[in-house]
Amino acid sequence: MSFSNYLETKILDHVFGGTAYTAPGTLYLALFTAAPGEAGGGTEVSGTAYTRKSVAFTTSGDTTSNTAAVEFDTAGSAWGTVTHVGIYDASTAGNLMAYAALSASKTIESGDVFRVPAGDLDITLN
Numbered sequence: 001m002s003f004s005n006y007l008e009t010k011i012l013d014h015v016f017g018g019t020a021y022t023a024p025g026t027l028y029l030a031l032f033t034a035a036p037g038e039a040g041g042g043t044e045v046s047g048t049a050y051t052r053k054s055v056a057f058t059t060s061g062d063t064t065s066n067t068a069a070v071e072f073d074t075a076g077s078a079w080g081t082v083t084h085v086g087i088y089d090a091s092t093a094g095n096l097m098a099y100a101a102l103s104a105s106k107t108i109e110s111g112d113v114f115r116v117p118a119g120d121l122d123i124t125l126n
Contacts, residue, residue, distance in 0.1 A: 001087070001100040001123045005038045024089035027097065028052035029070050029121070031114060032084035036099045042084060045108070048076025052091050055121065066121040072114040079108035085121070098123055 003011075014021035030052045036042030053072055057064040086099040108114055 001098040001121070002038065003098050004036075004040065004096040006040075006095045007097045008038075024097075026054050026091075027057070028088045028091050028094070029055045029116065030086045030088055031072070031079070031082045031108075032086060032099075033080040033082060035084050035101065036086050036096055040096045042086070042099070044086075045079045045082060047079040047108075048110075049073040050075070050079055052088060054091075055087065057121075057123070062126050063122055063124045065119045065123075066116065067118060069118050070116040070121075075108050075110055075112045075114075077110050079112075079114075081105050081107045082114060085116075087121075087123075 010021045013019040031045040031050070032042045033045060034043035051073065053070050055070050056067045058067045082102065083105045084099060084101050087097045088094045089097055106114065
């Protein structure tokens with residue numbers, strides 16, 4: 001996953017600028033049908049029953065991974081082809097923290113459930 005400009009600035013200000021940064025209490029996983037970038041953007045999924053889902057991470061060495069599976073509600077309508085994911089600091093709106101392309105796109109039709117197994121969301125700093 002890549003960090004957004006927002007998170008890069010917060011980290012640099014915190015470490016080198018002396019400006020305290022408080023990490024969000026909860027992080028949320030979002031799905032995208034068009035790629036976000038470092039400045040945000042992209043096209044987040046919209047459709048019946050879609051909402052961002054909370055996600056927690058655990059860190060080991062230079063990598064942090066989701067501690068539990070993240071399962072979205074059953075799609076009540078077609079959501080399109082999910083190509084990317086993003087991590088936000090709010091359940092709606094908020095700031096994009098990190099984003100990545102899926103290893104394989106997934107078309108979500110009505111009745112489908114999108115699930116990310118535990119340990120499949122990896123963020124690495126090296």
